[in-house]
Amino acid sequence: MSEDKYFHGRIKVPYRHVAGAYAGRFIQEIGNNKRIMGVKCSKCGKVYVPPRMVCFECFEKMEEWVEVGKQGTVKGFTVVNYSTPVMPLKPPYAYGIIELDGSNTGFVHIIKEGDPKKLKVGMRVEAVFKSSPEGNILDIEYFKPI
Numbered sequence: 846m847s848e849d850k851y852f853h854g855r856i857k858v859p860y861r862h863v864a865g866a867y868a869g870r871f872i873q874e875i876g877n878n879k880r881i882m883g884v885k886c887s888k889c890g891k892v893y894v895p896p897r898m899v900c901f902e903c904f905e906k907m908e909e910w911v912e913v914g915k916q917g918t919v920k921g922f923t924v925v926n927y928s929t930p931v932m933p934l935k936p937p938y939a940y941g942i943i944e945l946d947g948s949n950t951g952f953v954h955i956i957k958e959g960d961p962k963k964l965k966v967g968m969r970v971e972a973v974f975k976s977s978p979e980g981n982i983l984d985i986e987y988f989k990p991i
């Protein structure tokens with residue numbers, strides 16, 4: 846096959862999908878009240894952020910909502926050095942797994958630090974909320990080291 850039969854391009858597709866009751870409330874609390882909510886398992890006590898309907902450990906349905914801290918501890922991260930049109934920030938920045946105070950799970954979000962070499966597992970970070978919420982997970986713009 847010769848190459849002249851193909852047109853190469855790239856598309857950016859707007860989309861929306863149903864967040865579901867738990868993710869919907871989670872996003873609304875962040876945008877409207879600048880609160881980060883988790884759900885607590887009544888059986889094992891584990892607090893999930895982002896909230897899940899069923900505990901992964903004991904398969905219990907979870908219905909108790911609890912507010913967790915805006916600060917947390919970095920459990921792992923990766924630095925983004927290359928840009929694509931869909932990325933929310935200009936590199937370099939990091940995607941991190943953050944265990945928020947009062948939760949027992951890893952919350953994946955952006956960590957912004959001027960010098961990514963200063964990022965460390967175990968460091969403390971704090972949520973920076975967007976001033977004009979848009980109803981998505983980027984209503985927490987990023988986490989900043991504290």
Ligand SMILES: [Zn+2]
Nearest residue numbers: 886889900903
């Ligand atoms: Zn449980």
